[in-house]
Amino acid sequence: MKIDINDFYTEEEWRKITEFAHGKDTPFLVVLLDVIKNKFEELKKNLPYAKIYYAVKANPAAEIITMLDELGACFDVASVYELRKLLSLNIRPENLSYGNTIKKTADIEEFYNAGVRLFATDSEMDLRNIALVAPGSKVLVRILAEGVLTADWPLSRKFGCQPDMALDLLVLAKKLGLEPYGVSFHVGSQQRDISAWDAAIAKTRYLYDSLNEEGITIKCINMGGGFPANYIEKTNSLEVYASEITRFLQEDFGDEMPEIIIEPGRSLVADAGVIVSEIILISRKSRTAMERWIFTDIGKFNGLMETLEESIKYPIYTEKNGIREKAILAGPTCDSVDTIYENYLYELPLNLASGDLLYWLSCGAYTASYSSVEFNGFPPLKSYYI
Numbered sequence: 001m002k003i004d005i006n007d008f009y010t011e012e013e014w015r016k017i018t019e020f021a022h023g024k025d026t027p028f029l030v031v032l033l034d035v036i037k038n039k040f041e042e043l044k045k046n047l048p049y050a051k052i053y054y055a056v057k058a059n060p061a062a063e064i065i066t067m068l069d070e071l072g073a074c075f076d077v078a079s080v081y082e083l084r085k086l087l088s089l090n091i092r093p094e095n096l097s098y099g100n101t102i103k104k105t106a107d108i109e110e111f112y113n114a115g116v117r118l119f120a121t122d123s124e125m126d127l128r129n130i131a132l133v134a135p136g137s138k139v140l141v142r143i144l145a146e147g148v149l150t151a152d153w154p155l156s157r158k159f160g161c162q163p164d165m166a167l168d169l170l171v172l173a174k175k176l177g178l179e180p181y182g183v184s185f186h187v188g189s190q191q192r193d194i195s196a197w198d199a200a201i202a203k204t205r206y207l208y209d210s211l212n213e214e215g216i217t218i219k220c221i222n223m224g225g226g227f228p229a230n231y232i233e234k235t236n237s238l239e240v241y242a243s244e245i246t247r248f249l250q251e252d253f254g255d256e257m258p259e260i261i262i263e264p265g266r267s268l269v270a271d272a273g274v275i276v277s278e279i280i281l282i283s284r285k286s287r288t289a290m291e292r293w294i295f296t297d298i299g300k301f302n303g304l305m306e307t308l309e310e311s312i313k314y315p316i317y318t319e320k321n322g323i324r325e326k327a328i329l330a331g332p333t334c335d336s337v338d339t340i341y342e343n344y345l346y347e348l349p350l351n352l353a354s355g356d357l358l359y360w361l362s363c364g365a366y367t368a369s370y371s372s373v374e375f376n377g378f379p380p381l382k383s384y385y386i
């Protein structure tokens with residue numbers, strides 16, 4: 001399949017990327033900051049009532065954090081390491097939320113001492129730790145969300161708890177002197193089925209009513225991330241996601257709508273980035289083998305981690321044209337896990353040769369931050385923000 005670059009970038013954006021790419025040592029990630037800015041504005045326009053906490057883990061580059069801060073974003077933080085980075089960039093602690101439900105007591109304390117007062121949790125042990133070292137803080141209890149089968153990068157059963165347990169935890173939070181602030185969920189990253197939000201919002205409404213009976217009114221729903229990037233598998237537009245989700249919220253909450261938080265990562269930064277890689281080698285495994293193996297200098301260990309189980313299918317563009325044939329794509333390391341796509345076969349030109357560039361589109365999220373430090377001696381992915 002031939003990628004039409006116009007489906008991904010404007011002429012001006014693509015010119016900027018290719019001019020920047022030529023002559024540089026590959027592989028690297030180049031990110032257009034203006035694209036992120038436009039995505040942020042688009043999200044604000046479509047969900048004007050939602051407070052946006054950028055999920056830093058998607059791409060923790062200082063350039064992105066600083067720009068989003070200037071645009072008025074808050075930040076969803078996963079660890080003390082992200083916290084320290086954000087503080088070093090002068091991000092205000094009141095704009096941060098500690099969104100990871102798995103945390104050491106010492107880490108909770110560091111967040112609290114830094115001035116952070118919003119914590120997510122999904123277990124009694126973690127809740128008691130928060131009460132111990134972050135007294136009086138606001139807590140959001142995360143519920144399990146469905147949608148595992150329809151999200152390209154599901155967050156599965158690892159996070160969240162059943163609504164009945166969430167109820168117990170919010171009641172306990174109050175007893176422990178914390179503020180039972182609200183409910184959070186994440187329907188799975190790159191969630192292609194919008195009804196996943198419908199189910200999660202309905203569960204939240206059930207909890208809202210049950211908590212009211214306990215004398216607790218929750219003030220906030222944190223709907224997490226899950227909004228789409230532009231990959232091979234098409235999705236509805238952000239506008240459709242937003243209008244549907246707004247309808248679900250209105251149907252379930254009407255005039256009682258609590259404060260709404262969202263934590264977009266992928267949908268804000270993915271489309272803005274392109275990984276530029278070079279073909280190292282092309283081979284066939286026998287004289288009669290139908291498929292070529294194309295080995296490139298980018299792979300699972302230096303940026304394409306989300307191709308594990310071929311979950312995320314990045315659009316791949318080459319400047320070469322001509323007859324196309326299916327190919328297996330693999331990375332540069334001495335590890336067979338570092339085969340990128342073997343089941344879903346990309347059709348690429350037969351005249352591709354060693355040294356040709358491959359452009360991996362929509363790669364701004366979960367690539368640079370995932371790349372290993374020194375596997376097989378390869379360095380982490382270089383990134384440029386322009």
Ligand SMILES: Cc1ncc(COP(=O)(O)O)c(C=O)c1O
Nearest residue numbers: 055099189225226263264265266
């Ligand atoms: C707590 C939390 N919030 C938000 C996100 C961002 O999700 P997405 O990249 O799908 O927008 C994640 C992703 O793992 C997460 O764990």
